[in-house]
Amino acid sequence: AKTFAYFLRLALAQSYCAGPRMLLPLLGLAYAGVVLYNILVVSKLSLNVLYTWHPICANLFIVFATLGMAAAQSIRGKVAQSRATKEPYVTRHAIFNWLALFSLAGAAATIYLNKERSNRPHFTTYHGITGGATGLFFVANVLGGGAMNTVPSLYKYIKFHRLNGYLIFAAVLAAHGTAVWRGYAGFKTDQYGKYGLVGLLGLMLVATLSSVKLSLLPGSKAKSN
Numbered sequence: 001a002k003t004f005a006y007f008l009r010l011a012l013a014q015s016y017c018a019g020p021r022m023l024l025p026l027l028g029l030a031y032a033g034v035v036l037y038n039i040l041v042v043s044k045l046s047l048n049v050l051y052t053w054h055p056i057c058a059n060l061f062i063v064f065a066t067l068g069m070a071a072a073q074s075i076r077g078k079v080a081q082s083r084a085t086k087e088p089y090v091t092r093h094a095i096f097n098w099l100a101l102f103s104l105a106g107a108a109a110t111i112y113l114n115k116e117r118s119n120r121p122h123f124t125t126y127h128g129i130t131g132g133a134t135g136l137f138f139v140a141n142v143l144g145g146g147a148m149n150t151v152p153s154l155y156k157y158i159k160f161h162r163l164n165g166y167l168i169f170a171a172v173l174a175a176h177g178t179a180v181w182r183g184y185a186g187f188k189t190d191q192y193g194k195y196g197l198v199g200l201l202g203l204m205l206v207a208t209l210s211s212v213k214l215s216l217l218p219g220s221k222a223k224s225n
Contacts, residue, residue, distance in 0.1 A: 021070050024207040028066030031200045032059035035180070038187050051114045055179075055187065057106035058131075062176065064103055066204065068096035069169060072162070073211045090149065097142050104135050127178040134171040141168055159218045169208060173201045 036059055039045050045052040071093040075086045115122055123129050141164045148154045148161060180197040183189065189197070215222040 021073055021211060024073075024204060024211075025063070025066040025070050027200055027204045027207060028062045031176075031197065031204070032063050034197065034200075035059050035187060038189065043187065050110055050117070053110040054107050054114065057103045057110060058176070058179075061100050061103035061107060062172070064096045064100035065169060065172060068093050068100060069165070069208060071096060072165070073208075076213065094146065094149065097145065101139060101142050104138060108132075108135055125178070125182070127175060127182060130171065130175040130178055134168060134175050137164070137168050138172070141165055159216060159220070163217050166208065166212065170205055173205055177201050 035055060039052070039055055040047075047053075071089050075089045075093075080086050112122065123132055141161060144157075144164075145161050148158055177198050180187070180189070180201075181194050183194075214220060
């Protein structure tokens with residue numbers, strides 16, 4: 001509980017100085033920090049154990065995904081008026097999403113191999129099902145975003161890319177919620193700890209939705225930018 005409070009205070013204090021759009025990645029960092037601290041320091045899971053790398057990679061995914069989302073949501077106003085001004089933000093968005101994708105691949109590979117070695121079935125829990133499905137959609141959206149940035153004729157679908165990104169990110173938070181609520185090897189928290197972590201995930205969702213601009217989503221007649 002003390003660790004959770006420390007990371008939460010740190011995230012809120014830094015976000016006040018850095019601006020509202022930095023709140024999302026700071027919340028992601030706070031969430032990942034609490035989980036990894038409990039796994040590596042409190043529970044002392046060994047890095048030589050294959051399973052340990054599943055939560056490590058999954059929480060790195062959260063950190064990079066929130067940074068990617070913040071970069072994308074910064075492409076507003078004067079920044080979005082020309083390719084030259086928005087290019088650095090698009091590049092940052094792409095880099096963070098590819099890092100998130102590699103982290104996701106690591107999380108998927110480690111849990112798959114761990115279950116294969118233990119002769120255990122796959123996709124038998126809400127966490128496994130939501131995590132697997134969300135992962136596939138995330139991969140498709142990242143590849144789609146790369147294609148739109150490379151092939152000009154595909155850019156007309158950018159609004160759907162944004163909408164998919166918001167929906168997928170919400171599903172990512174839900175997948176993490178099923179993990180911390182159910183508890184898993186190396187991370188068994190009390191009821192208040194569960195409430196705190198799920199609350200952090202909820203704050204990430206609120207921070208994301210509060211920066212949504214409807215004119216940039218499908219259904220709006222505004223020009224894609």
